[in-house]
Amino acid sequence: MTNRTINFYAGPAGLPLPALERAKEELLDFAGTGMSVMEISHRSKEYDAVHEEALALTKELMGIPANYKVMLLQGGAHLAFGMIPLNLLRKGRKADYITTGNWAEKAYKEAKLVAGDNVREAGSTKAVQFARLPKASELDINPEASFVHFTSNNTVEGTQWKDFPKTDKPYICDMSSDIMWRPFDVNQFGLIYAGAQKNLGPSGVTLVIMRDDFIEMCDAQDLPSYLRFKLHADKNSLYNTPPTFGIYLLRNVLAYNKSIGGLKAIEQNNLKKAELLYGCVDKHAGFFKPFVTEVADRSTMNVDFFLPTEELTAAFVSEAKKAGMVGLKGYRDVGGIRASTYNAVSVKDVETLVAFMETFVQKNG
């Protein structure tokens, strides 16, 4: 039996134990090949089966319509920040970006770098330290925009768009920190991208889901090949050597997700975890102070809250660690405590944290 640490890291983050155990079991001998999956050609039939299964499971779990292509690339959200304007903001096309946090701002700045005045900020909550999402009335969408970019979950600040922003534009969305946390309708989206290292697998794989009309917008023959979404789509993410082991692990995670009932079951777990954690924070409102000011905007993935003093915050982190829980220190820009409760964090893990919080309040409150 493995004694597992309870992992509240913001990413890279915990993965489902069965997905890791499967990898361990066959690390030296994959599918009867007598080799590790990372030692075999990306053109071999054994790897190809993994690659196809990873793509198919993504489509199946998310209910992705036939007019979308799924890609598995490299470079994380950071490289995608640049590839989006390089591919899509050509021929004077315009885009609106909604900035709701640290990562949303990065996406906006990278787009601005490439496409200058063709990129506009369509709404921002920076003036309130990103402690809530913009209201519908605060969004100012350019009628000429080809798409609206937003960040579905703000990892640093702990806000999440439960209802996506309401506009009549196609969306491009960075879902790095909440992809597959629940079922949703993909049809509104021209492009969805996500670094794998929170809900999907190890770092080094980027999931890209792109609608055919958006792929056709990428007529970018003058870009270096690796930067062209269309080329990757046409070559089924095998234009160059993919990160085979990372994709294999992602396949293991998705196969596990399917085995436990898919995104509906995962959503139930996530809602339960959020209810437990925010329930405890609210119950002790004099001791724990949530960072996010609007209850409706609270993230199910990253729960940020403050303790009365820096000393108590440090004691919380260090005592939690002694109790077998890591990753609770808030991001430097926000401070306080951040508990990241991605899909692989169980209800039981959160119950353990909540019990610890109760004891901590009794002792220090």
Added chain:
Amino acid sequence: MTNRTINFYAGPAGLPLPALERAKEELLDFAGTGMSVMEISHRSKEYDAVHEEALALTKELMGIPANYKVMLLQGGAHLAFGMIPLNLLRKGRKADYITTGNWAEKAYKEAKLVAGDNVREAGSTKAVQFARLPKASELDINPEASFVHFTSNNTVEGTQWKDFPKTDKPYICDMSSDIMWRPFDVNQFGLIYAGAQKNLGPSGVTLVIMRDDFIEMCDAQDLPSYLRFKLHADKNSLYNTPPTFGIYLLRNVLAYNKSIGGLKAIEQNNLKKAELLYGCVDKHAGFFKPFVTEVADRSTMNVDFFLPTEELTAAFVSEAKKAGMVGLKGYRDVGGIRASTYNAVSVKDVETLVAFMETFVQKNG
């Protein structure tokens, strides 16, 4: 005991068994954390130790001088093909490319796409199907070139620059398929890059070694951040989330390389393997016909040869597979047989292949 297949894949390729066993052993519990190395933050002290060790072992094994930075990035050689001209061929700078095979041509074409007429072909052996390297007299180096790009080992064709081209220019070199096959003097190089998946580790990690004056040439504030070499160098390859598991595995491979005596010992193995394999090909010159026409240009990493007929070639591949050896089918552009004998392929593995070849000749010759 694991029954290992003998792996002659061209990449992703075999890795040293002890490096994989170490990964298997600690896959669920890395460094006493109670978590997999792929589940921990890239800002944690446990991952940081791996990251630093991977960089330090690269410097130590290759004898990299202090005026170089080592980076571990994503996107493989393909992304580097684009990043090189995007970063370095600015302000009208010029470069010469020597094209000696499939991959060298790709590097040249990508540079040409970005930098147009500022990129020249300084020599090519395409007219002879890349079956040898250019002679010194066939190189025409532009005195105005800021660097000369070449590919140290041509994976598809099986040629290798044992003596690097002789020019007075700094070199940029794609060493994807022979990095660390032997010790060499790094000082001639402005930039060395290599996808990990042949001699270093799993796919999804790119090793970049860059001299300080080349880093300073990368004044590229208008490029998307991920594409800037200088940013990655300044941030110690932690600007964004690195491919942590891939870097961990690379660390395991390098630690193993050090334990067996470093690059001098590895070179001895590689020379012995090449001697055995080419010895057998030459001994049966009426049956096996090497693709490479100049003995001096023969690669120690990829050994390409033909059999008298397509039928015999197919029989060779299929009988070898039955005997526990995979990856011997030649690349589609060349055909025939290709045995890739990267660092992780042992002398014993090659002896097994040579014994098989002897039997095959006796039966079919």
